[in-house]
Amino acid sequence: MNIINIENITKSYTQRELFSKASFSVQEREKIGIVGINGTGKSTLLRIIAGLEEPEEGSVTVANHIVMNVLSQTPDFDPEKGILDSIMEQVVTTELDEAHRWSMESEAKSLLLRLGLADFSQTAGELSGGQKKKVALVATILKPCDVLILDEPTNHLDYDMIEWLENYLRNWRGALIMVTHDRYFLDLVCNRIVEIDNGSIYSYETNYSGFLERKAQREENELASERKRQSILRKEIAWMQRGARARSTKQKAHIQRYEALRDQKGPEEKAQLELSSLSSRLGRTTVEIENLSKAYGENVLVSDFTYVFGKNDRIGFVGNNGCGKTTLMKMIAGLVEPDSGNITVGQTVKMGYYSQEIQLDDENQRVIDYIKDTAEYVKTEDGLVSASSMLERFLFPSHQQYGEIGKLSGGEKRRLVLLRILMEAPNVLLLDEPTNDLDTQTLAILEDYLDNFDGIVITVSHDRYFLDRIVRRIFAFEGNGLLRQYEGGYTDYLEKRPEPVGSMNVSSGNVSKGSGDNGQTGGANAGAEGSLAGNQEPRQDSKATWGHEKKLKFSYKEQKEYETIEVEIEKLEQEIAILDEEIIKNGSNYGKLNALSQEKEEKETLLMEKMERWEYLEDLAQKIAEQ
Numbered sequence: 001m002n003i004i005n006i007e008n009i010t011k012s013y014t015q016r017e018l019f020s021k022a023s024f025s026v027q028e029r030e031k032i033g034i035v036g037i038n039g040t041g042k043s044t045l046l047r048i049i050a051g052l053e054e055p056e057e058g059s060v061t062v063a064n065h066i067v068m069n070v071l072s073q074t075p076d077f078d079p080e081k082g083i084l085d086s087i088m089e090q091v092v093t094t095e096l097d098e099a100h101r102w103s104m105e106s107e108a109k110s111l112l113l114r115l116g117l118a119d120f121s122q123t124a125g126e127l128s129g130g131q132k133k134k135v136a137l138v139a140t141i142l143k144p145c146d147v148l149i150l151d152e153p154t155n156h157l158d159y160d161m162i163e164w165l166e167n168y169l170r171n172w173r174g175a176l177i178m179v180t181h182d183r184y185f186l187d188l189v190c191n192r193i194v195e196i197d198n199g200s201i202y203s204y205e206t207n208y209s210g211f212l213e214r215k216a217q218r219e220e221n222e223l224a225s226e227r228k229r230q231s232i233l234r235k236e237i238a239w240m241q242r243g244a245r246a247r248s249t250k251q252k253a254h255i256q257r258y259e260a261l262r263d264q265k266g267p268e269e270k271a272q273l274e275l276s277s278l279s280s281r282l283g284r285t286t287v288e289i290e291n292l293s294k295a296y297g298e299n300v301l302v303s304d305f306t307y308v309f310g311k312n313d314r315i316g317f318v319g320n321n322g323c324g325k326t327t328l329m330k331m332i333a334g335l336v337e338p339d340s341g342n343i344t345v346g347q348t349v350k351m352g353y354y355s356q357e358i359q360l361d362d363e364n365q366r367v368i369d370y371i372k373d374t375a376e377y378v379k380t381e382d383g384l385v386s387a388s389s390m391l392e393r394f395l396f397p398s399h400q401q402y403g404e405i406g407k408l409s410g411g412e413k414r415r416l417v418l419l420r421i422l423m424e425a426p427n428v429l430l431l432d433e434p435t436n437d438l439d440t441q442t443l444a445i446l447e448d449y450l451d452n453f454d455g456i457v458i459t460v461s462h463d464r465y466f467l468d469r470i471v472r473r474i475f476a477f478e479g480n481g482l483l484r485q486y487e488g489g490y491t492d493y494l495e496k497r498p499e500p501v502g503s504m505n506v507s508s509g510n511v512s513k514g515s516g517d518n519g520q521t522g523g524a525n526a527g528a529e530g531s532l533a534g535n536q537e538p539r540q541d542s543k544a545t546w547g548h549e550k551k552l553k554f555s556y557k558e559q560k561e562y563e564t565i566e567v568e569i570e571k572l573e574q575e576i577a578i579l580d581e582e583i584i585k586n587g588s589n590y591g592k593l594n595a596l597s598q599e600k601e602e603k604e605t606l607l608m609e610k611m612e613r614w615e616y617l618e619d620l621a622q623k624i625a626e627q
Contacts, residue, residue, distance in 0.1 A: 001028045003066050003146070003175060004049060009058030011044060018044055019055070020199035026147070031169065031176040033186040033208065036196035037395065037439045038411025042179045043073055043151055045196065049177060050149050069145040073152050073410065073437075075136030079125025083117060083135045084108060086124055091143040104142060111138045115161060116321055129357075130156030130321065141168065150178035154185055155436050157462060158320045159490075181435050181443060183208055183465040202593075208440075221597050282311055282427040282455055285346030287332060292341035293481065294327060301327050303481025305341070309428075314450075315458045316467045318493065319477030325460040326356060329432050332458065352426030356433040356460075358417050363406035367396060370405060371420055378423045387423075394419045395442075411437045418446075427455035435463040464490045552624050562617045565610060572607045576600060 004026035011019045018041030026032065026049075034042050047053040048060060050070045062068075077086045087108045092101050109120060115134040124132065133156050140148065148169075154162050162185065169176055169189045180186060186193070186208035193211035195202045202218065204211045292305040301324025309315070317325045330336040332343060333353040345351075360370075371387045378385055385393075391401050394415060400408075408416065414437050421429075429450075435443055447469045450457055461467055467474070467490035474486045474493045486493045554562060579600040586592040 001063070002026070003028050003063040005059075005061040006049070007059050007061070009048065009055035009060070011041065011048065011053075011055045013041070013044065017199055019196075019201070021058070022196075022199065022201040023058075024194060024201045024203055026175055026177065028146070028175055029173065030192055031172075031190045032178070032192045032194055033190035034177065034179045034194045034196065035186070035208075035211070035440055037441050038415060038437070039409045040196040040439075042196060042439075043409070045201075046070070046149050046151055046177065046179060066147060067145040068147040068149055069140045069143055071133075071136055071140040071148075071150045071153055074129075075132050077124035077127075077132060077135065080123055082121040082123055083112065083127070084120035087112075087135060087139045087142065090139040093143075097143075108138055108142055111142065114164065116158070137165075145174060147175045147177065148172065150176070150180070152180055152437065153178060154180055154182045154462065156321070159318065159462060159464065160320075162462065162464075181438055181440055182463055183440060183443075186440075218594075221594070224601070281348060283346050283348035285344065285348075286311060286313075286456060287346070287349060287428060288342075288344040289332070290342045290344070292328075292331065292343065293339050294324065294331065294336075295339060295481070300481040301477075302331075302338075302483065305481075305483050307475075309456050309458070311456065312454070313456045313458070314470055314472045315456075316471035316474045316490070317458070317460045317477070317483075318467070318474055318490070323477035323479075324481075325477065326432055329353070329430050329458070329460055333430055349428055350424070350426045351428045351430060352421040352424055353430040354418060354421050354432060354434055356436070358414055360405055360413060360417070364404050366402055367391065367405055367408070367416060368401040370416065371423065374420050374423045378425065390419060390423060411439055411442075414438055415442060429453065429455065429457045429459075431457065431459040431461070433461055434459060435461055435466050552620065552627060554620065554624070558617060558620070561613070562621065565614050565617065569607065569610050569614065572603055572610065576603050576607065579603065 002025050006025065007023050008021045009019050009023070010017070010021060016039070034045060036042055044053060048055055050068055051060070051062070052070070077083075081089070084105070088101070088105060091104055091108070092098055097104070112118070112120060112135070115138065117131060117134060124135070127135065137153060140150070153165065157165065162182070166185060166188050176189070178190075188207075190207050191205070193204045193206060193208060195204070195211070195215065202215075204214050206214060287309045289305060289307045289309075292302055293300075294302045305328075317328060319325055327336055331338050333351055334343075334345075335353075368388060368391060371391060374387075376387055378387075378390060388398070388401060392398070396412075396416070405413065405416070418434070434446070438446070443463075443466065447466065450470050457470065459467075459471065469489070471489055472487070474488070474490065475483045476486060476493060476497060478484050478498075486496050579596055583593060583596050583600065586596060
């Protein structure tokens with residue numbers, strides 16, 4: 001049953017068009033993941049679906065009696081109220097809710113404990129951003145509803161809690177619409193991926209791994225269609241230049257077809273975030289940690305930790321929230337002093353610290369000035385590259401570069417900060433939750449960059465895919481300051497780790513990589529552009545072997561073909577025009593779109609054959625007339 005229908009919506013934000021006549025619908029019990037690069041309007045689409053924001057054009061229709069609960073990216077609570085009271089205020093809104101207050105309050109306490117929030121009277125004003133997100137998540141999933149709308153639900157959650165949420169949502173009997181960067185989460189929870197791309201919405205009835213394959217196929221189909229269009233256009237130009245037969249009455253429609261082909265826009269070349277190696281030379285001494293300890297009162301975070309980083313180490317720190325991961329990163333970066341022990345940093349070490357909390361001192365500053373404050377030019381493998389060019393490579397087009405930082409989305413701000421850090425050419429990268437709020441496309445390219453980064457990468461991340469993809473050694477915080485070493489990525493660590501203390505008795509399931517962001521698919525057929533000699537009758541040379549000229553003439557079949565071929569061409573052109581209209585109408589339905597595109601390709605191939613045949617017959621007719 002169709003419960004939400006979005007038709008032809010148009011929406012702009014800070015002079016940037018997010019959606020242009022975009023449409024899609026939601027069926028009951030569907031689990032939809034929305035993907036797209038930062039700034040394309042994913043969070044805006046969630047707000048439009050929830051009725052919190054209006055499109056400039058188009059309509060949003062919701063079935064009667066449908067209740068939607070929304071988890072926003074930045075929850076807002078009364079800072080003076082306790083967290084339990086804040087939750088109950090949101091979930092108890094009717095007399096029926098009031099009748100179940102006790103059981104709902106008991107369930108809220110249970111969920112808060114699972115999330116590591118044991119002080120129910122703690123005020124919202126005392127919470128960190130991550131803790132507020134957890135409280136908001138409890139309120140969102142606790143209140144009965146038909147549709148859950150979740151914006152980055154896995155941010156700030158521990159691994160075990162992410163696995164619990166995965167299982168909860170997989171068994172959730174209502175509809176789910178969410179934005180998340182967590183690719184394992186998308187793979188395991190979603191049965192449909194909706195992609196926002198260049199103002200349009202594309203729907204794929206599959207999980208994330210399947211989406212990667214089908215997206216590659218769609219883009220290859222678009223390129224194949226463009227190659228076919230260019231080929232047909234060349235034939236049309238030849239037709240126009242040669243002129244039409246005087247007896248033809250169909251030339252006006254043909255000229256219109258030519259002009260439509262000429263003016264049609266091909267697929268835009270997608271901007272790709274490009275990262276060239278910017279690291280500095282790393283000497284013999286890197287970063288050496290010896291007997292490091294740190295505690296806050298009775299809370300021991302790190303106890304007697306020793307490790308010497310190799311030149312190309314890829315290290316991940318994992319553990320529950322509050323265990324000390326960020327504190328350890330800050331000690332390595334020199335921002336926090338240890339209680340005891342030493343950290344020796346080599347003379348050639350140049351650290352780049354990407355913190356979990358993005359701090360931008362002046363949101364009124366222009367984007368390009370923020371980067372120029374670091375460097376006007378940077379030396380890359382491609383030579384000297386200007387700040388403006390680096391911004392272009394980081395998907396900040398020129399019109400955005402001279403805009404204010406405050407107009408950027410949350411993910412775009414994080415991408416901007418990442419660029420500034422990389423422009424400093426570090427050889428030791430400290431990445432604290434680098435995947436938060438970054439889109440999956442940017443993450444894939446960042447991962448490719450880190451593969452080739454000539455230096456040390458040290459990261460804290462709750463993104464299991466990122467850890468599997470990047471790190472080769474994990475240090476897990478296992479309580480009382482103990483850090484235990486595990487070889488491999490996150491999945492390897494899962495297989496080797498001891499049973500977590502206070503396990504939530506939820507099966508973690510098998511974490512599978514799927515196809516990854518580098519999945520390749522077979523390309524679509526580019527279409528037949530070669531010779532059509534097989535469709536032509538063999539013809540003897542116009543000179544007979546005994547030296548007398550033999551007059552050219554049409555065969556009976558050629559004469560009939562010559563008389564009807566323009567009508568056949570016109571009919572094919574009309575059929576292709578109708579298919580073009582159908583493709584526009586079904587732009588959000590991948591299955592229908594694929595079938596229509598294949599039918600159009602077949603028609604265009606036949607059209608090319610007819611036009612090449614027409615050229616041959618027209619040439620022959622002119623030679624006959626000149627005899």
